[in-house]
Amino acid sequence: MVKVGFYQGCCFQGQDAHMFETMKEMFEKIDVEVVLLEETTCCGGNTIDEENRKLSYAINARNIALAEREGLDMLVSCNTCYMVIAKAKRALDTNKKLRDEINALLKEEGLEYRGTSRIYHLLDFFRDVVGYDRIRKAVKRPLKGWKVAAYYGCHVLYPKEIAVDNSDNPSSLQEILKALGAEVIDEYEGKDACCGYHSFFTDKSMTLKKLNRILGGVKKVGADIVATPCPLCFKSFDIYQTNMENSPKVPSSFLPEIMAYAFGIDKEKAGLAHHLIKVEKE
Amino acid sequence: METAVLQVFRYDPEKDQTPYYKEYEVPVEGTLLNALLYIKDNLDPTLAFRAFCRSEVCGSCSMRVNGKTKLACKTPMKELVETWKGKPLRIDPLNHLKVIKDLVVDIDKPIEKMKTLIPWLVPDPRVVPTDPMHESIIYPEEMEAYKDQIHCMLCFSCYSACEAVEDNDRYRGPFAFSKAYRFQVDRRDIETAKEKRIRYAISGGLWSCVQCQKCLYVCPKGVKPAEDIQNLRGQAVKKGFTDKPGAKKLKHFVDWIYATGQINRLYLPEEVYGNREAREKLTKAYTEMGVEVWEVPKPTKGLMKFRDIYLEILSKEDKALDLDFSHVRKIDRMVSEIFKADICTIIDRAHEEGRSSRGLISKLKGLLGGK
Ligand code: SF4
Ligand code: SF4
Numbered sequence: 001m002v003k004v005g006f007y008q009g010c011c012f013q014g015q016d017a018h019m020f021e022t023m024k025e026m027f028e029k030i031d032v033e034v035v036l037l038e039e040t041t042c043c044g045g046n047t048i049d050e051e052n053r054k055l056s057y058a059i060n061a062r063n064i065a066l067a068e069r070e071g072l073d074m075l076v077s078c079n080t081c082y083m084v085i086a087k088a089k090r091a092l093d094t095n096k097k098l099r100d101e102i103n104a105l106l107k108e109e110g111l112e113y114r115g116t117s118r119i120y121h122l123l124d125f126f127r128d129v130v131g132y133d134r135i136r137k138a139v140k141r142p143l144k145g146w147k148v149a150a151y152y153g154c155h156v157l158y159p160k161e162i163a164v165d166n167s168d169n170p171s172s173l174q175e176i177l178k179a180l181g182a183e184v185i186d187e188y189e190g191k192d193a194c195c196g197y198h199s200f201f202t203d204k205s206m207t208l209k210k211l212n213r214i215l216g217g218v219k220k221v222g223a224d225i226v227a228t229p230c231p232l233c234f235k236s237f238d239i240y241q242t243n244m245e246n247s248p249k250v251p252s253s254f255l256p257e258i259m260a261y262a263f264g265i266d267k268e269k270a271g272l273a274h275h276l277i278k279v280e281k282e
Numbered sequence: 283m284e285t286a287v288l289q290v291f292r293y294d295p296e297k298d299q300t301p302y303y304k305e306y307e308v309p310v311e312g313t314l315l316n317a318l319l320y321i322k323d324n325l326d327p328t329l330a331f332r333a334f335c336r337s338e339v340c341g342s343c344s345m346r347v348n349g350k351t352k353l354a355c356k357t358p359m360k361e362l363v364e365t366w367k368g369k370p371l372r373i374d375p376l377n378h379l380k381v382i383k384d385l386v387v388d389i390d391k392p393i394e395k396m397k398t399l400i401p402w403l404v405p406d407p408r409v410v411p412t413d414p415m416h417e418s419i420i421y422p423e424e425m426e427a428y429k430d431q432i433h434c435m436l437c438f439s440c441y442s443a444c445e446a447v448e449d450n451d452r453y454r455g456p457f458a459f460s461k462a463y464r465f466q467v468d469r470r471d472i473e474t475a476k477e478k479r480i481r482y483a484i485s486g487g488l489w490s491c492v493q494c495q496k497c498l499y500v501c502p503k504g505v506k507p508a509e510d511i512q513n514l515r516g517q518a519v520k521k522g523f524t525d526k527p528g529a530k531k532l533k534h535f536v537d538w539i540y541a542t543g544q545i546n547r548l549y550l551p552e553e554v555y556g557n558r559e560a561r562e563k564l565t566k567a568y569t570e571m572g573v574e575v576w577e578v579p580k581p582t583k584g585l586m587k588f589r590d591i592y593l594e595i596l597s598k599e600d601k602a603l604d605l606d607f608s609h610v611r612k613i614d615r616m617v618s619e620i621f622k623a624d625i626c627t628i629i630d631r632a633h634e635e636g637r638s639s640r641g642l643i644s645k646l647k648g649l650l651g652g653k
């Protein structure tokens with residue numbers, strides 16, 4: 001049994017608390033215990049950096065320090081949280097002055113950033129810690145006949161310093177989907193485009209153009225569903241897609257959901273039953 | 283000798299009706315630029331591309347390999363072959379630019395776009411001596427603020443890879459914002475010019491950047507346009523340009539994270555777009571189910587200490603916005619009222635009783651919709 005600290009961010013609580021339940025049950029099937037890092041806060045969403053970059057570093061030094069206090073590595077699912085936290089870690093690990101300054105503040109809470117915990121994203125965690133083999137063995141309901149378009153999202157591939165896979169030609173997501181028995185589609189128009197989630201509240205027109213590009217591309221190649229390891233990309237696909245004028249109505253899945261389904265968890269519990277754009281495939 | 287196949291984009295507008303790809307077998311040796319030079323010297327002297335320094339200085343040799351923007355003289359052939367696992371390597375000119383011939387593109391457009399952001403020093407006579415016999419000194423500490431940006435060599439890799447350029451023709455381009463930012467933090471530059479740059483940056487698409495980070499990834503010189511864009515956004519808000527949705531989003535983040543440790547996605551549409559409807563629809567539905575709607579996680583035990591850290595930094599640092607304490611107090615009041623019967627408590631109770639919260643959540647989710 002592997003134990004790892006789970007950073008929830010905004011994506012796994014409140015309205016989306018059920019996504020954590022799905023995540024947890026899915027991980028049980030592959031012998032991973034995810035421990036919720038309770039005291040953590042929002043990573044700043046790559047927006048607090050506009051206010052002040054040091055504030056973003058401090059918030060995330062604190063978040064990482066909470067995992068270190070538990071003696072656990074940190075697992076992050078959201079691509080953006082992952083990037084923001086991994087960037088902060090790099091800054092803290094390479095700049096002693098910054099680290100000392102922030103540690104002086106964390107001390108008040110009895111915390112210290114030491115740099116001992118590794119930050120994993122779902123993709124490298126599956127590849128390096130769990131292993132594709134263990135995923136394959138846990139499959140009870142192979143996704144036979146499912147044509148699944150693989151969509152990574154940006155913040156696990158760029159910038160290079162924090163990328164979890166080969167940024168130009170990544171393979172981890174395809175490997176995972178293959179292990180589930182799906183037919184993987186990784187060539188389609190828009191596969192590298194941004195999902196548009198973050199621009200919904202800065203320039204909405206961008207979001208809709210991006211969705212058009214990606215989901216239009218997915219539809220054109222005849223995929224049944226698009227799967228992404230990022231809960232934000234997923235929300236852009238499932239929720240913001242309903243804002244499109246000529247919505248292509250492409251179903252999407254947050255990666256842990258179809259994993260859970262393939263591991264034998266029912267559609268309802270896997271979360272697949274609750275999408276705005278119905279997942280018809282059985 | 284190990285070889286690889288390059289499928290090179292060919293197009294001579296004077297002769298060719300449409301572009302086509304021509305295949306060349308090249309040695310897997312040295313850089314992509316070496317391979318192109320090999321073609322020119324040994325296989326096909328008609329191939330046109332730009333290159334000069336061969337050492338990542340002049341910025342003229344950027345192009346795309348299987349869609350990914352690369353600086354040819356910095357990219358080892360071996361790395362390309364390994365990355366693409368034996369697949370053919372398709373070489374295209376930079377994206378978003380007009381092709382002059384083969385891999386040579388017209389860079390006038392992005393240069394003109396850049397010029398609209400005043401990418402030069404407008405000296406402040408109070409700082410820069412007008413007497414040419416006097417030096418204008420820059421101290422090393424000052425250089426820190428723009429030490430990366432000055433390395434931009436106008437290779438347009440970032441312009442080619444940019445997600446904002448792709449969907450907004452007005453967008454000035456990642457490098458252009460970095461050039462502008464470089465003068466925004468120069469002490470010698472006059473305040474009126476800084477103000478203008480911000481104004482022009484906003485009309486040039488400052489808020490259209492989607493923060494994809496591709497510009498950081500492709501820049502051969504370690505410039506970080508996406509981060510400079512964040513800095514410029516901060517400056518814009520600080521200078522009072524607060525009417526754009528992005529500025530309101532920032533305010534939401536600054537206040538809510540301080541107040542609760544989290545953003546609040548229920549209030550975000552309302553605070554940014556004035557869209558009350560989404561929240562009210564949900565609130566009503568929750569209330570009918572006997573749940574007072576709330577999206578804030580329970581304040582963590584360390585919330586007050588977290589606030590201290592937050593304030594400590596903001597009190598010392600240059601920042602875009604001051605915390606709006608009246609907003610924070612309002613949030614505080616809502617939190618304390620609502621935590622009597624909030625969704626988190628209900629979920630927690632369900633968990634304690636060994637039930638799943640999914641039934642409840644799924645009912646609510648259907649109401650979420652878009653908008
Ligand atoms: S982060 Fe912004 S500027 Fe950089 S490539 Fe993406 S959209 Fe363009
Ligand atoms: S910022 Fe970097 S990638 Fe963009 S033009 Fe300058 S050197 Fe090239």
Ligand code: FES
Pocket residue numbers: 332333334335336337338339340341342343344353354355356
């Ligand atoms: S040839 Fe000058 S940068 Fe490549």
